Amino acid sequence: MSLAPRLDLRQTQSLVMTPQLQQAIRLLALSNLEIEAYLAEEIEKNPLLEAGGDDSAGNAEDLPERADERSDPASADELLISGSGTGEAALDVDLDTESFHHDSAADSIGGLDGGLGLAGTASGGVPEDGPDLAALSSSDTSLADHLLAQAGTAVDGTDMFIAAHLIDQIDETGYLTVPLLDTANRLGVPLARIEAVLAIIQTFDPTGVGARSLAECLALQAREADRYDPCMAALIDNLDLVARGDLARLKRICGVDDEDMADMIRELRDYDPKPGCRYGGEPAAAVVPDVFVGRRKGGWAVEINSATLPRLLVDRTYYAELSSGRQDKAAKSWLSDCLASANWLVKALDQRQRTIVKVASEIVKQQEGFFLRGVAHLRPMTLKQVADAIDMHESTVSRVTSNKYLSCARGLFELKYFFTSAIQSADGGEAVSANAVKSALKALIAAEDPKKILSDDTLVDMLRAQGFDIARRTVAKYREAMGIGSSVQRRRQKALEGVA
Template identity: 75%
Template sequence: MSLAPRLDLRQSQSLVMTPQLQQAIKLLALSNLEIEGFIAEEVERNPLLEASPAEDGDIPDREPVAEVRDERVAADELLSGAGGAAEPALDVDYATESHQQDSIADGGSGNDGALSMTGASTGGAGGEDGPDLDAFADTGLSLADHLMAQAGSVVGQDDAFIAAHLIDQIDEAGYLSVPVREIAERLGVPLARVERVLGIIHTLDPTGVGARDLAECLALQAKEADRYDPCMARLIENLDLLARGELTRLKRICQVDDEDMADMIRELRGYDPKPGCRYGGEPSQAVVPDLFVARTKTGWGIEINSATLPRVLVNRSYYTELAGGQQDKASKAWLTECLASANWLVKALDQRQRTIIKVATEIVKQQEAFFLKGVAHLRPLTLKQVADAIEMHESTVSRVTSNKYVSCARGLYELKYFFTSAIQAADGGDAVSAQAVKAAIRGLIATEGAKILSDDTLVELLNAKGFDIARRTVAKYREALGIGSSVQRRRARTLEGA
């Protein structure tokens, strides 16, 4: 083997991503509201771009499913730059990614996983009976500000810095998150002095704020209501027994009869275990759908929500005016770059909408039974199935379905909701989705009545319905739905009857 230096000529192929192509791929994962912010930044940076709200007369990007069953939308075509140079397709897995197959559909959520939206423009699950989102709006005043405003009039100037430090250590739920001794050592003041200031904070509104644990929080509220007698004190000291439903033992400890115990439990239920949650926090915001799905005479109509997408236009007359003037070489290059960037953005946004429509169309085809009959008819579906059907890569489908919501007659759903794992049928028939099994579990428990159903009983009932499912899977889905075990439900039923 020769060790002397030499020159070799080798030929190889490599995939190079241009900045424009990288940005086009990122656009797929953005929601309509995020796209709106991105467009605003581009319009501010590029003088040749103009953005205007969608007009009422604009024709939406609607594609009925019945008319596109054999039609291929050119969503994977190569992007062309201003100079006509071909670039790689968007549908390429540029890095090893982990694609979520089961998605959010396996998580617990109410209303069969739908997000209710009051006043949805297209058949949401909210309507008149839906929750009033405005009722959860933030008051605009944080808990710390609320407490500091009160402490200024009841805490002396010498102790103001202690009160400010204590209030700063109170979490969003209203509890003191740091031990009092640690605060005293940190501030270099006697422990008794910090305890005294904390006692003043305990008198502030909301009642129970500054408590170190749940028992102290409830005790403060009981004292405020003048119900903190020795019996109530012993009940609060034994909250663990109350949680386990050991009422007989509690009555013996508190030395009360059935009527008094029931009255004390009702009193505790009226207290707020998290008094600080009334203040602060981020304002609640309604989810805005990116897509609308509606039944039409010829099939299903799928429409991009143009209300959240401004129209982007290239001002070519302004470009002609600027290009016709006297320019140096740098100005001409800058103007050419602005035009190429503007043309690319318009093409990328158009391709993004076509890709979203194409993926949503296939999802509606696969899950048509859900849109017609409900969650019990939701089919098992993976990203790969949709990707193979529309001849795209899983990474493209994953990006398209991220942070996207669809509004239909059954409510508002995330696109990831329609991807769920499969549960084999007990009779050997077609597999069913995990979400359909969860709906069945929820329905059985909701109608269990006085006889609490154990997980083993649920397995038997589900097998009778045609679901071949193991006990551990039932327990997993029950916990994902936020439903307690049979023992916990029985204890809760006992406490309700107390």
């Protein structure tokens, strides 16, 4: 082997990730509401871009385009030609190193439905003018502000300083999270004074705030209701027995009969274990669908929710005005870059919508049983199955279905919901979806006799009778995933409900 330097020629193929291609892939992963925020930033940076409306549509369409700028939507399928790194094939790239964040909140509701005949309602079946998002939060005032306002009328001077410090240590559920001794050492005041100020805070609204434990929170509410007698105090001191449903032992400890115990448990269930949650919570974010699916004669209609996707136009009038004036080389180059970037973004958005509709249409095709008859007919489906059917890469389908929602007659569903693992049929037939098994399991537990709670083994036998070949550990896993307790926990819960 020669160690002397030499020149070699090699021919290789590689995918060049241009900035435009990276931008297109990120656009594909964003939801409609995230696209709205992204376009607002692009409009700020590019003077040739504008958010179009009915009154501005003619501004971009009435002017003739240059020979190399075609407005035909079909041209979006050719975005990769000449190495431009665009189009559906360019978006269909597996970028393991790329990470996309979907953390924006839906801050608005569109009243349109993509032309599927749902114009009378907004997404999710809300009124035409949208839901009252402010009403979804019980209060615009935070818990800390609410407590500080009350403290201002109850204490002053040094006690007000102590109260403000204690209120700062109360979490969003209304509990004091720091030991009083630590607070006394930090502020350099006697522990007794800290306890006295806390006692005042515990009289504030909401009742139970400032408690250091669940028992103390319930006790404060019982005192407020004038129900904190020795029997109730004994019941609150033994909440572990209440959780276990040990009614016989509780009756002995409290010294009451069956009727009194039923009244006490009923009273206890009416108390709020997290009194602070009614204040300071963020307004509930409305989930806005990205795709509408409607039943039509002979098939299904799948359309993008255009209500949340602003129309983007290239202002060619402004471009013509700027081009006609005197320009130096740098200004002319900058203007050309702005026009190219604007044209590219419009085409990329068009291709994004085409890809989303293509993936959603394939999902509807493969899960037609679900849309017609419900979750029991949901079929097992993987990203690869959809990707192979539409001739795309799995990563593209994954990005399309991330953080995007589909609205249909059966409700609002995340696109990821339709991808589930397969459960083998007990009779050797076609495999079924895991979600279908969960639905059947939930129905069996909901219909069980309170006096005869079904064990996991019994549930396995009943599911196999319905055609689901499933193991006991799988039943336990699905049950826990749905937040359903074990047979012992459900038996105790039913017993407490029966007593109450």
